[in-house]
Structure formats: structure tokens, C-alpha cells
Amino acid sequence: MAHRKLVIDNLDAEHQQMTEQMQYVSTKSTEEVVAQVDQKAAAVRAAITRGNSIEALERALADPPYGRGMEAAQAANAQLVSEILMATRTQDIASVVSNISEDARDVLLKYIYHGLARPAEFNCGVLLSWHERVTESGGLGSIVRVMSDRRTV
Amino acid sequence: MGILDEYNFPFCVTAHSFNRDKSQVAVCPNSNEVHIYTRSGAQWVAAHVLKEHDLLVTSIDWAPQTNRIVTCSQDKNAYVWTYDEPSGTWKPTLVHLRIHRAATQAKWSPLENKFAVASGDKCVSVCYFGEDNDWWVSKHLKRPIASTVLCVAWHPNNVLLACGGTDMKARVLSAYVKGVDEKPAPTSWGERLPFNTLCGEFESPAGGWIHSVAFSPDGESVAFVTHDSSLTVATPATGSVVSTRTQGLPFVSLVWPDQHTIVAAGHDCSPVVFTTDGASWRMVKRLGEDDMQRRSATASPSNSNSAFNLFRQMDSRNQPAKASSSASDGQLKSVHQNTITQIHPDPAGVPTEISTSGLDGKLVQWSVRA
Numbered sequence: 001m002a003h004r005k006l007v008i009d010n011l012d013a014e015h016q017q018m019t020e021q022m023q024y025v026s027t028k029s030t031e032e033v034v035a036q037v038d039q040k041a042a043a044v045r046a047a048i049t050r051g052n053s054i055e056a057l058e059r060a061l062a063d064p065p066y067g068r069g070m071e072a073a074q075a076a077n078a079q080l081v082s083e084i085l086m087a088t089r090t091q092d093i094a095s096v097v098s099n100i101s102e103d104a105r106d107v108l109l110k111y112i113y114h115g116l117a118r119p120a121e122f123n124c125g126v127l128l129s130w131h132e133r134v135t136e137s138g139g140l141g142s143i144v145r146v147m148s149d150r151r152t153v
Numbered sequence: 154m155g156i157l158d159e160y161n162f163p164f165c166v167t168a169h170s171f172n173r174d175k176s177q178v179a180v181c182p183n184s185n186e187v188h189i190y191t192r193s194g195a196q197w198v199a200a201h202v203l204k205e206h207d208l209l210v211t212s213i214d215w216a217p218q219t220n221r222i223v224t225c226s227q228d229k230n231a232y233v234w235t236y237d238e239p240s241g242t243w244k245p246t247l248v249h250l251r252i253h254r255a256a257t258q259a260k261w262s263p264l265e266n267k268f269a270v271a272s273g274d275k276c277v278s279v280c281y282f283g284e285d286n287d288w289w290v291s292k293h294l295k296r297p298i299a300s301t302v303l304c305v306a307w308h309p310n311n312v313l314l315a316c317g318g319t320d321m322k323a324r325v326l327s328a329y330v331k332g333v334d335e336k337p338a339p340t341s342w343g344e345r346l347p348f349n350t351l352c353g354e355f356e357s358p359a360g361g362w363i364h365s366v367a368f369s370p371d372g373e374s375v376a377f378v379t380h381d382s383s384l385t386v387a388t389p390a391t392g393s394v395v396s397t398r399t400q401g402l403p404f405v406s407l408v409w410p411d412q413h414t415i416v417a418a419g420h421d422c423s424p425v426v427f428t429t430d431g432a433s434w435r436m437v438k439r440l441g442e443d444d445m446q447r448r449s450a451t452a453s454p455s456n457s458n459s460a461f462n463l464f465r466q467m468d469s470r471n472q473p474a475k476a477s478s479s480a481s482d483g484q485l486k487s488v489h490q491n492t493i494t495q496i497h498p499d500p501a502g503v504p505t506e507i508s509t510s511g512l513d514g515k516l517v518q519w520s521v522r523a
Contacts, residue, residue, distance in 0.1 A: 102398055106359065139400025141382035148361035148381045148403075150321075 024151045026067035033065045033073045041080055053088040053096045060084060061104040061111075066151040074153055081111040082122055085130055097133045109134050109146050110153045156441060156488060157506065158518040160197055165491075166510035168210060171500045173217035178516065179203075179224075181210040187224055189243070197516075205232055205245045212258040216265040217500040223248075223268050225256035231270050231280070233289055248289040250278045258304050264311045266333060271302035277316050279328040279348075294326050294349050306366045306375075312337040312346060315375050317363025323377040323385075325353040341373060341390035355387040358396045364419070367409040370504070378404035378417050384427060386415075386434055397427065397434045406496040411504035416440070416521055418493035418509055422485055426521055440519055441488035489515050 009015045026033065040059055047056035060080050065073035088096055097105065112131050115122035135142060164182035171178050176192045177200070185206045190197035206226035215222045222243070225231040229252055232245040250256065254273030261268045270278040270291070275298050278291035300320035307314055308325075312334055317323040327346035329337065342352040353375070357363075361380035368375050374388040380403045385396045402420035409415050415434065418424040423439040484490065491513035499506040505522045509515075 103358075106398070138398075140402050141398060141400045144403055145359040145361075145381040145383070145398065148379070149359040151360070 024067050026065070026070060030069050030073070033070055034076070036063070037065060037073045037076045037080070041076070044080055044084065048084055048087045051087075053084055053092065054099050056084045056087075057081070057096065057100050057108065058104055061100075061107040064107055064110075064153055066153065078111055078114050078122075078153060081108070082115055085112075085126055086123065090129060093130055093133045094136075097130075097137050102138075105134060105138050106142055106145050107153070109138065109142050110149070113146060114153050155520055156517060157520050159488065160195075160516045162197075162514040162516065164514055165494075165512045166514055166516055167494050167512075168213045169495060169508070169510040169516055170213045170215040170222070170497060171508060172215050172220065173500050175500065175518075179213050179215055179222055180510065180516065181213060181224075183209070185209060185226065185228075187213055187222075201243055203232075203234055203243055203245070206230065208255075211256060212260075214260050214268070215500065216261040217502075219265045221261075221265070223259045223261060223270075225250075225259040225270050227255035229253065229256060229272075231256055231259055231278075231289075233268075246289060248278075248280050248291065250280070250291055251293070252276065252278060254301070257302060260305050260307060262307045262311045262328075263309055267311070267328070267330065269305040269307070269314055269316075269328060271305045271316060271318070273301040275300060275302070277302050277305055277314065277326075277328075279314070279330060281330050281333045292328075292330060292348060294328060296349060297351065297354075298324070303363060304365045304377075306368055308340075308342075308368050309370065309372045310337045310340065313340075313342055313352060313368075313372070315366040315368060315377075317366045317377050317379075319362045321356060321360045321362065321379070323355045323363050323366055323375065323387075324351060325375055326351055341388075353387065353389055355385065355394055357381055357383050357385045358398065359383070361403070364403065364405040365407045365417075367407050367415070369409050370412055376407060376409055376415055378407050378419070384415065384417055384434060386429075393432075395433050397436065399425070399436060401425075406493065408496050408498045408507055410498050410507060410521065414504075414521060416496060416507055418496045420492050421487075422489045422491060422493060422511070423487040424493065424496060424507070424509055424519060439487070440521065441517075442486045488517055489513055 044056045044060045112127050115127045166180050167183045168181040179187050179189050181187055185208055187203040189201040191200040206228050208227035210224050210226045213224050222234040231248040231250055234243045234245050237244050252272045252274040256270050256272045258271045267281045277294040280289050280291040283290040302316050302318040305316045312329045314328040315325050327350040329346050329348050357379040359381035363377050363379050366377040376386045378384050382403045383396050383398045387394045404417040404419035407417040413428050415427040416424050426438040427434045428437050489511040491511050493509050493511045496509045508518045
């Protein structure tokens with residue numbers, strides 16, 4: 001696909017306008033969101049040290065940073081979620097997944113796909129075992145929800 | 154609960170609509186034609202072909218009282234068909250829609266003096282018969298629709314209209330037409346309702362295109378299904394918007410036949426029944442799946458092999474058997490073997506009966522009695 005570098009859709013003014021219209025825009029400022037993620041990180045890491053993955057996940061997945069201009073906060077939050085996933089023992093994954101809320105479960109799947117898209121930065125083996133458990137409890141519905149949601153992480 | 158009638162057409166059924174006594178059905182065989190079939194014993198016999206559209210017919214609605222059919226198509230047109238007794242044929246009347254994109258869905262209002270046509274032109278045409286020019290004319294609901302409208306549904310008061318589409322929002326708008334409608338009584342949706350008043354705007358938890366909307370029978374709530382595999386019910390009187398996420402594939406069509414029952418169907422091939430406890434909605438049943446098991450158990454003795462196959466599979470793969478969605482012979486457990494394209498309430502208003510049509514060519518009538 002090397003010869004297809006030009007995204008022709010970008011040349012269409014109407015398309016650009018549509019994309020901007022359809023994009024999710026956060027109501028908070030970038031600094032606020034970064035501060036919020038930093039603040040969350042301390043509590044989440046404390047929960048990881050106590051071995052409480054459920055609490056850590058619920059905290060890390062609540063109100064995740066979405067939208068344009070939030071890349072730094074998004075990367076930090078993804079890193080945070082990944083730390084929890086790494087710290088959970090394989091045999092505990094199923095029980096953790098069944099004990100988090102439906103909302104958190106769908107958001108978790110977003111982070112799993114975020115990680116799988118960046119194999120250099122994340123451990124895909126661990127992500128895949130989480131993916132198996134999450135789709136077991138959420139079904140195809142969870143996957144469809146991640147695909148249709150324009151609030152990407 | 155179960156199947157009342159099942160018939161297999163030799164083509165994909167992309168839209169269907171029954172007449173009042175269900176002795177006739179209009180179906181679209183995934184083309185620019187509409188075929189009308191008449192009931193003869195257990196069979197449907199081809200009776201008429203309505204051929205006026207140039208492109209794929211996207212929606213058919215048969216008005217039960219006035220016995221008129223409205224069809225709309227990707228060719229940007231809609232026709233109202235009336236049956237001409239002396240010649241025994243269906244006569245089309247073109248509707249002045251004034252849209253520049255495909256029409257996506259057409260629905261008669263409860264009193265059958267108006268109908269709404271959703272379209273890709275970011276608007277809904279509300280059509281009524283203009284006595285002056287002897288012709289179906291339309292008014293456009295435009296604001297604040299931002300993209301293609303995929304579905305419409307009428308409130309029982311004949312004035313409010315729900316619509317939803319690819320801008321991920323379900324809206325309730327007033328389709329009050331001066332001279333056609335009487336002033337509606339105030340409802341929880343609003344008191345003064347001039348044309349195009351926005352009475353409510355709702356979203357599902359994960360966004361996604363809105364495939365179908367429906368009002369509750371009492372008109373107090375609106376429900377919609379979206380491409381994120383969820384069902385959302387909004388009630389303005391209490392301000393509640395509750396969503397039920399499902400495990401399966403997205404629904405494309407829904408009906409709300411009685412106050413405590415919603416039936417939705419789509420890519421998962423089975424109609425799914427939801428009931429409410431007053432606060433939230435939960436899934437209670439997938440229609441027809443146990444029926445099929447019973448049927449195949451009695452119908453084909455060769456199925457004794459399937460147990461053998463199951464154990465052999467468990468042995469060779471060294472893993473416990475999972476409840477899979479498909480039976481061993483490649484047939485789905487559901488009655489429909491492909492996506493359900495449309496689900497319709499009973500034309501005579503029987504709250505426990507619905508009908509579905511699918512890409513597998515099946516037209517099924519169901520009873521949803523608990």
C-alpha cells in the first residue's frame with residue numbers, strides 16, 4: 001500500500017467539515033484532563049500494590065480522556081491501564097472481568113485494541129488473554145460497541 | 154410463544170408489509186419491484202407486481218384502515234398505491250417529496266392521513282394530501298438533523314414523529330400540519346407543538362447509527378436501537394434514559410407492541426424480547442430458538458449423530474464443548490438463517506403478534522405471548 005499515501009478524502013472540503021462535526025470534542029481543557037489522569041494514577045498504583053485489580057481498573061477506566069488534543073493524557077491513561085493488566089495474574093483475569101461494571105468492561109476493550117495496535121509499546125500476549133475473557137463476558141456486542149463509538153482512546 | 158406461520162420466498166425479503174387481515178402481503182425482493190402475494194392455504198400466491206420505481210425499494214407500508222400502500226425507493230421517489238376495484242390493479246400516485254438523495258423509510262401516521270418519508274437528504278418529508286392540487290405534497294423537517302435519517306416512527310397522537318439516523322441522535326419532532334391535524338392535547342413531550350418543534354434528543358451509550366425507533370403504545374416513551382448493539386428507552390416525563398447493552402450483534406428493527414414488551418431483531422437472526430420492571434429493560438427471550446431445537450429433534454432422526462460428533466470433537470480437540478450458536482449441520486439455531494431486515498407489528502393492532510422478514514427469504518409470523 002506504499003503507493004497510497006495520499007488520503008484523497010482530505011482534499012474534499014465537505015468531508016473535512018463533516019469529520020470535524022462528527023468528531024468527539026471534550027468539554028474540558030487539555031491541562032485539566034492531564035491533571036485528572038495524573039491524579040488518578042496515584043490511586044490506581046496504590047490499588048495495584050494492594051493487589052486489588054478490580055478497584056484499580058474501575059478507577060483507571062472511569063471518565064477516560066477522549067477527543068482531539070488529548071494525546072498526552074490518552075497515552076498516559078493507556079499506560080496506566082496496561083500496568084494493571086500486566087500486574088493481574090492470568091488465573092484472576094476471568095474473575096476481574098466479571099466483577100467490573102459493564103461500562104468499564106466496554107472501555108477496557110477499547111484499551112485492549114489500543115494496545116494491540118501498538119505492539120512495540122504493549123505486551124500483546126497479555127492483551128490477548130484479556131481480550132478472550134472480555135469478549136466471553138461481553139460477547140460480540142462489546143466489540144461492536146468499540147467499533148461504533150467515536151470516543152476513541 | 155412461538156411461530157404462527159413461516160414461509161420461504163425464493164429471494165431476499167428486504168421489506169414487507171401485511172394488509173389488515175393478513176390475507177395479502179407486499180414484499181420487496183431486493184429490487185425495484187414490490188410483489189403482492191395473496192394467501193392460499195399454507196401458500197402465498199403471487200398476485201400483483203408494483204413496478205414504478207427505478208431503483209431498490211427501501212420501504213413498504215400498508216395502511217390497514219384505508220388499504221393504501223406507500224413505497225419509497227433509492228430513486229428519491231415515493232408512491233402511494235391505491236387498489237382500483239374495476240380493473241383489479243394497483244394504481245400509483247407520485248408523491249412530491251422534493252429530496253435529492255435516496256428515501257430510506259416511509260410510514261403512515263396512525264390516522265393514515267399523513268405519512269413520513271426519511272431520506273439521505275438530511276430531512277424527513279412529512280406528506281399529506283393537498284386537496285387543492287389533488288396530489289400528495291410534503292413539508293420538510295430539517296432542523297436539527299445533521300445527517301441521513303434512517304428511520305421514523307409516529308406517536309399515537311398523529312402529530313409527533315420520532316426519527317433517528319447516522320448522526321447518532323434520536324429525535325422527537327412535531328409534524329403538525331395546519332389544516333390537516335387538529336390541535337394536539339398537551340403531552341409530556343410539550344404543550345405547544347408547531348411544525349418542526351424539537352421535543353427531545355437522545356443518544357445511546359456508545360453512539361452508533363440509529364437503525365430503528367418506536368414510541369410506546371401510550372406515547373410517553375420512545376425506544377431506539379443503535380449500531381452499538383443496545384436498546385435505549387427515553388421517557389421525558391421522568392427524565393430517564395435507560396440503555397440495555399446486549400451481547401449479540403446490532404439490531405436493525407424494533408417494535409413496541411404493548412407497554413411492557415419491546416421486540417428487536419437484526420443481524421443476530423432471532424427476534425429478541427425485552428421486558429421492563431418499571432425502571433430498566435432486560436432481555437428475556439430469543440424467539441424461536443427452543444422451537445427449532447424441538448422441531449429438529451422430532452423431525453430428523455439423523456441428528457443422533459450430532460452427539461457423537463460433539464464428543465468426538467471434544468476428544469480430538471481436547472477441550473470442553475461450548476454452547477455454540479450453530480448446530481452441527483451448519484444451520485443456525487434461529488428460525489431465520491440470515492439477518493432480519495424488518496419487524497412489523499400486527500396490522501390490526503393485536504399486541505401479541507409480530508412479523509419478521511429476512512435476507513434468507515423467510516417471512517415469519519410470531520406470537521410473543523408470555
